[in-house]
Amino acid sequence: MLELATPLQIGGGGFLYWAILFFVLAIVAAAVGARGVAGISMEIARIFVLIFIVLAIVALLL
DSSP, X not given: OOOOOXXXXXTOSHHHHHHXXXXXXXXXXXXXXXXXXXXXXXXXXXXXHHHHHHHHHHHHHO
């Protein structure tokens, strides 16, 4: 049987995966004491979460 993918399933949720990965990297970097890396990683994670939320809202509206 052919299953149609919804817009959220296309790409496998890449933005959320990368956001979680950068968040974990930021936590590890903060624990080690690399504050610069932690800050940059948290900023990248925040951007990916925002992109994910925007795309999820657009997909739900379509």
